[in-house]
Amino acid sequence: xxxxxxxxxxxxxxxxxxxxxxxxxxxxxxxxxxxxxxxxxxxxxxxxxxxxxxxxxxxxxxxxxxxxxxxxxxxxxxxxxxxxxxxxxxxxxxxxxxxxxxxxxxxxxxxxxxxxxxxxxxxxxxxxxxxxxxxxxxxxxxxxxxxxxxxxxxxxxxxxxxxxxxxxxxxxxxxxxxxxxxxxxxxxxxxxxxxxxxxxxxxxxxxxxxxxxxxxxxxxxxxxxxxxxxxxxxxxxxxxxxxxxxxxxxxxxxxxxxxxxxxxxxxx
Amino acid sequence: xxxxxxxxxxxxxxxxxxxxxxxxxxxxxxxxxxxxxxxxxxxxxxxxxxxxxxxxxxxxxxxxxxxxxxxxxxxxxxxxxxxxxxxxxxxxxxxxxxxxxxxxxxxxxxxxxxxxxxxxxxxxxxxxxxxxxxxxxxxxxxxxxxxxxxxxxxxxxxxxxxxxxxxxxxxxxxxxxxxxxxxxxxxxxxxxxxxxxxxxxxxxxxxxxxxxxxxxxxxxxxxxxxxxxxxxxxxxxxxxxxxxxxxxxxxxxxxxxxxxxxxxxxxxxxxxxxxxx
Ligand SMILES: Nc1ncnc2c1ncn2[C@@H]1O[C@H](COP(=O)(O)OP(=O)(O)OP(=O)(O)O)[C@@H](O)[C@H]1O
Ligand SMILES: [Mg+2]
Numbered sequence: 001x002x003x004x005x006x007x008x009x010x011x012x013x014x015x016x017x018x019x020x021x022x023x024x025x026x027x028x029x030x031x032x033x034x035x036x037x038x039x040x041x042x043x044x045x046x047x048x049x050x051x052x053x054x055x056x057x058x059x060x061x062x063x064x065x066x067x068x069x070x071x072x073x074x075x076x077x078x079x080x081x082x083x084x085x086x087x088x089x090x091x092x093x094x095x096x097x098x099x100x101x102x103x104x105x106x107x108x109x110x111x112x113x114x115x116x117x118x119x120x121x122x123x124x125x126x127x128x129x130x131x132x133x134x135x136x137x138x139x140x141x142x143x144x145x146x147x148x149x150x151x152x153x154x155x156x157x158x159x160x161x162x163x164x165x166x167x168x169x170x171x172x173x174x175x176x177x178x179x180x181x182x183x184x185x186x187x188x189x190x191x192x193x194x195x196x197x198x199x200x201x202x203x204x205x206x207x208x209x210x211x212x213x214x215x216x217x218x219x220x221x222x223x224x225x226x227x228x229x230x231x232x233x234x235x236x237x238x239x240x241x242x243x244x245x246x247x248x249x250x251x252x253x254x255x256x257x258x259x260x261x262x263x264x265x266x267x268x
Numbered sequence: 269x270x271x272x273x274x275x276x277x278x279x280x281x282x283x284x285x286x287x288x289x290x291x292x293x294x295x296x297x298x299x300x301x302x303x304x305x306x307x308x309x310x311x312x313x314x315x316x317x318x319x320x321x322x323x324x325x326x327x328x329x330x331x332x333x334x335x336x337x338x339x340x341x342x343x344x345x346x347x348x349x350x351x352x353x354x355x356x357x358x359x360x361x362x363x364x365x366x367x368x369x370x371x372x373x374x375x376x377x378x379x380x381x382x383x384x385x386x387x388x389x390x391x392x393x394x395x396x397x398x399x400x401x402x403x404x405x406x407x408x409x410x411x412x413x414x415x416x417x418x419x420x421x422x423x424x425x426x427x428x429x430x431x432x433x434x435x436x437x438x439x440x441x442x443x444x445x446x447x448x449x450x451x452x453x454x455x456x457x458x459x460x461x462x463x464x465x466x467x468x469x470x471x472x473x474x475x476x477x478x479x480x481x482x483x484x485x486x487x488x489x490x491x492x493x494x495x496x497x498x499x500x501x502x503x504x505x506x507x508x509x510x511x512x513x514x515x516x517x518x519x520x521x522x523x524x525x526x527x528x529x530x531x532x533x534x535x536x537x538x539x540x541x542x543x544x545x
Contacts, residue, residue, distance in 0.1 A: 019274075027543045037454040085542070089278055089386040092539045099274035117312050126308060129301035130387045132294065 013067035017101055017182050017213030018087055024095030025057040025082055025237075056082040058237040059096070066102075066181075069204065069214040071228035071245060073221065073252050078234040080217040084184045087215065102181030102213070105131075116160035120151060120170050123159055127174065141177050148203075149173040150196075165191045172196075176203050183207060186217045201227060221249050285535050295388045302391050306398040321406070328407045332358050332414075335475060348418040350477070352506045355411050357474040357498045360433070363404035364440045364494065365465050370396030371444030372451045372458045379545040389538040390531070393448035397441045411505075421508055428504035428511050435519045436497045442526030449534045452544055473498045493522035 029052050056079045064070050072080050085091040088104050115123060124145060128138040146155050149169040154162065162170075168191045175183060185204075192200060204227050208214060218224055224231060224245060231248040233240045241248055307316075314320040332355040339354065340346045374392040375382070382389060451457045472494040473481070481489070489495035496518040500511035 025543075028540075029544075037456050037460070085383065086278065089276060090383065091542045093278055093280050095280055098276075098278040100276040100278070101274050103275070115308060115312070118308055122308060126301065126304055127385065129298060129304055130381060130385045130391075132297050132387070135300060 013065070013211050015066050015101070016063060016099075017066045018062070018064040018215070019099040019101075020060055020062040020083070020087065020096070021098070022096035023057055023060040023062075023083070023086060023093050023098060024055070025079075025086055025091060026094045027054040027056055027082075028052075029054055056237050057086070060234070060237075060239045062232060062239070062242070064182075064213050064215060066213050067208065067211050068229045069208050069216060069227050071224040071231040072215065072217045072234060073219075073224060073231060073249065074234035075256075077236075079237040080234055081186055082237075083234070084186050084215065084217060087182075088184055100182065104182045104184065105175050105178055105180030117158050119158055120149075120155040120162070121146075124170070124174055128178075133178070145170075145173045145177045148177060148199075165193060165196070168192055169196055172200050176200075176207065180212070182213045182215070184215050187219070197223075221253065225249055285532070286539070288535075291388055291535070295391065298387060298391060301387070302395045302398055305391070305395040306402065309395070309399055310402065315403075324403060324406050325410055328355075328359055328362065329410055331362075339475060348420070349506065352411075352415055352418055352420055353477055353502045354475060355414055356506050357472075357502055359404065359407040359411055360436055360498065360501055361469060361472065361474050361494070362407070363400055364436065364443065365469075366400035366403055367397040367440040367444040368447055368465065369458075369461055370399055371446075371448040372461055373448075374444070375448045375452055375541060376455070376545060382542050382545055389541055390445060390534055393444040393534070394441070396448070397444045400440065400444075401437065415506075420506070423508040425508045425510055426505050429501065431516065432497060432500045432504055432511060432519070435516070435523045436501070439493060439497065439519070439523035439526055442523065442528075442530040444530075445534050446526065446530030449530070449537055452537070452541055468492075468494065473502070477502065493519070493526070496522075 060079075060083065062070070072083070074080050082091065086093055087098060087100065089100075115126070118126070121142070124142065125135070125138055129135070149155070149166075149172075151166060151170060154166060155170075159167065159170075168187075172185070172192070175185065201223065204214060204216070208227070216224070216228065228245045230242065231245045232242040233248050233252050241251060310316055310320075315324060332351075335354055335358060336346065336351050339350065371393040374396040375389065378389075378392045381387075381392075447457065447461075469475070471492060473489075474494075478486070478495075478499045496515035500515040500519060503509045503511045503515075
């Protein structure tokens with residue numbers, strides 16, 4: 001979770017917010033074991049490689065202007081979260097370039113609550129400090145965050161006692177309360193109940209009216225159809241299609257049901 | 269479309285240092301994160317409860333008692349100077365040891381934070397160092413208490429302990445940063461570390477004093493950074509003497525060297541951490 005202080009940057013509708021150019025990103029993982037000194041010494045003689053490279057994104061191009069909501073859809077492991085991490089500066093690209101015109105706040109799946117033995121309040125404080133806010137700024141926003149999340153006394157309880165919906169509520173509240181220029185939302189809406197879903201949808205619409213840029217990853221295709229101006233479809237790290245929400249979501253749904261589509265000639 | 273320059277540009281990770289001025293600004297802006305994170309870790313280990321704090325005092329006392337017994341048994345006899353030396357040096361050694369072991373885990377432990385937040389990663393080993401420092405400070409109170417019970421003379425030369433502690437602190441910070449980075453690539457460093465630390469304890473003038481060493485052995489100690497630090501430390505705060513200038517300079521050189529090398533490795537590798545943890 002990156003919280004960032006409010007900026008004095010005042011974007012205009014239509015101006016570029018994020019530009020992703022030929023983005024490629026690879027993770028380096030170990031094949032079966034953890035990378036250890038022992039393993040490396042052993043592999044010295046044989047010259048064996050003990051890392052595996054996972055290509056999570058491949059030549060993705062995207063432009064997101066201010067005042068728009070871009071939805072990202074795709075199967076599990078398509079690289080959606082990876083792209084959000086790259087845009088927020090957490091993962092450096094392996095190829096290509098990302099330009100960001102404004103302050104980014106992210107709402108990644110597990111951002112708030114990285115330390116489950118701490119209370120919601122302490123996690124918000126730590127997340128905010130890590131994201132570069134001052135204690136004062138966090139304190140000023142805290143009431144609003146707690147109110148929006150409607151967690152009641154649970155905000156003081158350790159986050160390991162939270163349900164996944166409560167988790168998501170807190171994360172979403174933090175992200176929208178600090179009012180970034182560019183808001184990245186990853187899957188936060190899928191676990192909220194109907195009441196919170198509606199509340200957060202309204203919030204997103206409100207933010208859209210405010211001339212911000214939103215990038216939203218969700219498996220809730222209904223939500224995507226409702227709030228997005230544009231949808232991008234990722235599959236196995238590649239951008240398959242982007243365009244008008246209904247058209248893209250229809251194509252994606254068809255692909256999900258049929259298992260194959262004209263755009264992709266491989267198994268899911 | 270846009271005439272303004274981008275606020276941020278992310279490009280492929282190249283080996284080399286990030287822009288240092290910008291990095292420093294980001295770090296400085298988030299400085300309260302370091303202490304807050306340390307505080308939350310201490311809270312997790314219950315060091316903020318009454319019993320936790322009592323343990324922080326009792327634990328080093330017990331340790332020094334055990335080692336003293338060991339010396340009495342092995343050497344047959346021992347005096348109070350020896351006990352004061354042992355306690356002072358043991359406590360300082362544990363400061364270094366704790367920042368090493370805490371640093372080793374710090375980056376891996378912060379994996380979730382690393383994957384979800386953009387911030388200078390060096391704050392993680394720094395905060396492990398702060399934890400070691402917080403654990404070290406009460407042991408100093410214990411030491412001065414022991415020292416007055418033993419009736420050792422006090423004096424102004426003891427103030428030399430402050431620069432020595434600062435040198436050792438810098439060294440400990442450098443080690444914490446260096447090891448945290450190495451641990452991302454070699455995950456078993458954490459399990460080697462206790463053996464290494466134990467050996468280092470025996471090889472440093474902690475359980476014995478420099479003057480007890482044969483001159484031949486002393487030349488080997490050139491390779492041991494803790495040697496000059498422990499000698500200077502003991503001279504200052506135990507014996508109330510001015511430490512040798514040579515010890516101070518050697519210690520400072522080791523400390524700065526370790527910090528520079530550690531920071532260099534860390535900063536050149538840290539953008540790689542998120543795809544590896
Ligand atoms: N930390 C990591 N280390 C190694 N590989 C990873 C890591 N995180 C993700 N991957 C790989 O990168 C690919 C893309 O993952 P990503 O998390 O971006 O998917 P996603 O689109 O967000 O999926 P989901 O819908 O399940 O959230 C996957 O193949 C995954 O195995
Ligand atoms: Mg995801």
